Amino acid sequence: MTGAKSSPTRNTPQRAAVLRALGNCQDFVSAQMLHARLVTADCAVGLTTVYRALHQLQATGQVDVVRDGTGERLYRRRSTAGHQHYLLCRDCGRSRPVDSRVVERWAERIGETSGFTDVEHTVELTGVCGRCRPTAH
Amino acid sequence: MTGAKSSPTRNTPQRAAVLRALGNCQDFVSAQMLHARLVTADCAVGLTTVYRALHQLQATGQVDVVRDGTGERLYRRRSTAGHQHYLLCRDCGRSRPVDSRVVERWAERIGETSGFTDVEHTVELTGVCGRCRPTAH
DNA sequence: CATGGACATGGAATTCATTTTCATTTACGC
DNA sequence: GCGTAAATGAAAATGAATTCCATGTCCATG
Numbered sequence: 001m002t003g004a005k006s007s008p009t010r011n012t013p014q015r016a017a018v019l020r021a022l023g024n025c026q027d028f029v030s031a032q033m034l035h036a037r038l039v040t041a042d043c044a045v046g047l048t049t050v051y052r053a054l055h056q057l058q059a060t061g062q063v064d065v066v067r068d069g070t071g072e073r074l075y076r077r078r079s080t081a082g083h084q085h086y087l088l089c090r091d092c093g094r095s096r097p098v099d100s101r102v103v104e105r106w107a108e109r110i111g112e113t114s115g116f117t118d119v120e121h122t123v124e125l126t127g128v129c130g131r132c133r134p135t136a137h
Numbered sequence: 138m139t140g141a142k143s144s145p146t147r148n149t150p151q152r153a154a155v156l157r158a159l160g161n162c163q164d165f166v167s168a169q170m171l172h173a174r175l176v177t178a179d180c181a182v183g184l185t186t187v188y189r190a191l192h193q194l195q196a197t198g199q200v201d202v203v204r205d206g207t208g209e210r211l212y213r214r215r216s217t218a219g220h221q222h223y224l225l226c227r228d229c230g231r232s233r234p235v236d237s238r239v240v241e242r243w244a245e246r247i248g249e250t251s252g253f254t255d256v257e258h259t260v261e262l263t264g265v266c267g268r269c270r271p272t273a274h
Numbered sequence: 275c276a277t278g279g280a281c282a283t284g285g286a287a288t289t290c291a292t293t294t295t296c297a298t299t300t301a302c303g304c
Numbered sequence: 305g306c307g308t309a310a311a312t313g314a315a316a317a318t319g320a321a322t323t324c325c326a327t328g329t330c331c332a333t334g
Contacts, residue, residue: 010301010310032291046313051292071208071320072291087251098247106239107262114224114233116264123260125244127253147281147330169320183284188321208291209320 009056017043018053019062019077027095028066028074028088066124068093087125091132098125146193154180155190156199156214164232165203165211165225203261205230224262228269235262 009015021038022029029037031050038045054075057063063075064084076095078084085100103123111119146152158174159166166174168187175182191212194200200212201221213232215221222237240260248256 012301012311014312030291048293048313049311052311067204067208070291071204071210073208087247087253087256089253090255096251098251100243102243103240103260106237110224110235110262111264114235114264115267116224116226117270118227119224119262119264121260121262123240123258125247125256125258127248127251127256130252133254149282149330151283167320185284185322186282189282207320 013043014045014049015053015056017041017045018050019057022057022063022075022077025076027093028064028076028086030068030072030074034075066122069126085123085125087127089129089132090126091128094129094131150180151182151186152190152193154178154182155187156194159194159200159212159214162213164230165201165213165223167205167209167211171212203259206263222260222262224264226266226269227263228265231266231268 017038018034021034021041025034031047031054034054035045035047035050038050054063057075057077058065061083062078064078064086066074066076066086066088068074068088069090074088074093076086084097085103086095087098088095100123103121107119107121111117154175155171158171158178162171168184168191171191172182172184172187175187191200194212194214195202198220199215201215201223203211203213203223203225205211205225206227211225211230213223217234221234222240223232224235225232237260240258244256244258248254
């Protein structure tokens, strides 16, 4: 690849703020939540910009994206290399990564045997975490 | 659970029309598309009713639901028992069922070992089918 | 057959995440 | 500093999905 720098992104304080705010979140957050935080904090950033920044981060693989039950997108800064799947609590939104190597291999296999190309997969696991489960007295 | 007939659904021509229209579709359709068809056909059904019917069908396990790239819900009448996963073509929307027993078992295991309860999973596989792939001459 | 009430319908209005528009501002190579 | 392509952001648009609510209709009764 020669000049594969397809997006000549600029360094702006807003983008830095989004990335920083995202880094402060321990769990998945929606673009809206992120924007709300940024407004509350000293550095206000427009909602549009938050969306744009998140798009870029997604395109460059710097965040993982999942969908909650309503279809809303949730973002989280990616820690490990390669992509990762999570088990999300339906109540509190807490997440925990899960070992998805089995699924990765499965999806890969499907890609090879299906006649389809560029096979991608998304896996959403949801449940109710121990802290949210009401003690059935 | 004894009398789990939680929803005393009635037989209405509209609901029948939705189910029939759904049966005519070979592939996944959105509620909007379905509604458009029903309006074009002789039997007009309100959009609201289409959504309600689809909700019920989903609750009773008569349709499978997936999400396309934009998060829009797509519905398809279920053929086999138990739930089923599909590989969707990103271009034409054509779908093919895939053998997902591996994933089922994996999800089940996660449910048992995670400390979460009521673990559910959704898996979306997308790709480009042979017919849609441009011949890279 | 008549009746009543629970369930169902559907058009309009609403909600809400996300995207688009566009005038203005800003980063950064020169 | 200058110019310009990129970035910003407020407002408006989009579009799926849901809620509202007045009206309609299925169906178990009398």
